[in-house]
Amino acid sequence: MSVTPLATVRSAQPAPAFRGRIGRDARSGHYAVPRRYRLHLAPACPNGLRIAVVHSLLGLDDACPVTFLDAVPDGPDGGHSVLRPLYEASAHRYAGAAVGPVLSDDWSGRIVSTHAPDITRDLARHFGGGRTAPYPCGAESEIEAVERMCGQGIEQAAQAAGTAGPELAPGEGLDRLLETLGALERWLVGREYLIRDQITAADVELWVALVQLDTVHRHHLDAAVVHRIADHPVLWAYARRLAAHPAFGVHLDLDGIARRHHAHCQGLEAAGSAVQILDWAGHAGRSA
Known part of the structure; x- marks a missing residue:
């Protein structure tokens, strides 16, 4: 299975302070x-x-x-x-x-x-010990493509759509965001998971990006824009299914996300703040 449309997006992550690896012996x-x-x-x-x-x-x-x-x-x-x-x-x-x-x-x-x-x-x-494999054999390039797509096509694009930045004007950010969400909507038609018939790290990556989009980024978008983002029923139904999975929803700390956002955010709140896409609280399992 190929996700070629996703692979053209490049990421720019800050260098980690430490990058050791766990070995085999x-x-x-x-x-x-x-x-x-x-x-x-x-x-x-x-x-x-x-x-x-x-x-x-x-x-x-x-x-x-x-x-x-x-x-x-x-x-x-x-x-x-x-x-x-x-x-x-x-x-x-x-x-x-x-x-x-x-x-x-x-x-x-x-x-x-x-x-x-x-x-x-x-x-x-x-x-892993034989449990659900987040990184199945042969899927690494697809997972990396999804990581890049979520990083720039959702995270960075949503930030640019909410505020002008050096890399993308707000209109360009919104166009990229909606293009990415549209591609994912079409890709997920008839599929339960993103790249395999099981949960993989690609699903984790996309789900976290969608959580951030609805709990953080929409607060800086116009209500009309949030309605356009919400108008991807297959994609958001997929996010809702994963939220119901015990390995996902139990870690939703909605109060913590809100406190973290308000502590770091310097942007102005927009009308989209009142337009929640999913009821994440029904699945949240942690509190700060």
């Missing part, structure tokens, strides 16, 4: 041992939500414990003060923000990685 340094590693994440953060969903799909509560962070970082630099000791133990005189998500090594007390895609891939590769 002792020679790799960070090798796979149950309960050696710990996740530090806030489900109100998009990357934290992605990791939390994959972690639940894999059933890793015992093999890789999770420490949940507050939705709103308490540091003046946008970092979490509770993570500062980990960062300082991992890099001499670390001067950056102590941000989540983090995969840490309890044996050494240091950080393995702060790169969300690597973290989810390593958890699936080394701790």
